[in-house]
Amino acid sequence: MKPTIFEYTISVPGSAIDHMKHVNNVVYLQWVQDIAIKHWEAKTTERIRKQYVWVALDHFIEYKNPAFENDTITLQTWIHNNRGAKSERHTTIINTKTKKVLINAKTTWCLLHKETLRPTRITEEINILSTS
Known part of the structure; x- marks a missing residue:
């Protein structure tokens, strides 16, 4: 089954730019989390x-x-798989105008029960909601 892609589009702010005049690598990581x-x-x-x-x-x-200041970029993310308490999430960031891929990312996330901060198995409800 093909995953459902969630998208969000932004304009690159000046605050994302580093001394080399393009988006700083740390900013991409922030966008992956965002x-x-x-x-x-x-x-x-x-x-x-x-x-x-x-x-x-x-x-x-x-x-x-x-990517450079004022570029319009599209962030795409989807769940590749969920197993136990872990979820593998993929993210691609694309220049909306040129269609060039800027980054590909893979993140392993762990679900915690908020009260105990202990890992907890991903429920069927969360699995269905997050992959649809």
């Missing part, structure tokens, strides 16, 4: 968000092309 949060908030209920929280276990980012 789109994951937006996806989670768009797909889940307040009840679920009050009960669970995610923590990142690892990130792998492949930098392909630079």
Whole structure:
């Protein structure tokens, strides 16, 4: 089954630019986290968000092309798979005008029970909501 892609488009702000006049690598990581949060908030209920929280276990980012101030970029994310308490999320950031891929990222997230901060198995409800 093909995953459902969640998208968000932004204009690159001046604050994202580094001394080499393109988006700083750390900013891409922030955007990878930001789109994951937006996806989670768009797909889940307040009840679920009050009960669970995610923590990142690892990130792998492949930098392909630079982005510059005022470029319009599209962030795309999807769940590749969920197993136990872990979720593998993929993110691609694309220059909206040129269609060039700027980065590909893979992040492993762990679901925690918000009250105990202990890992907890991804429920069927969360699995369905996050992959649809």
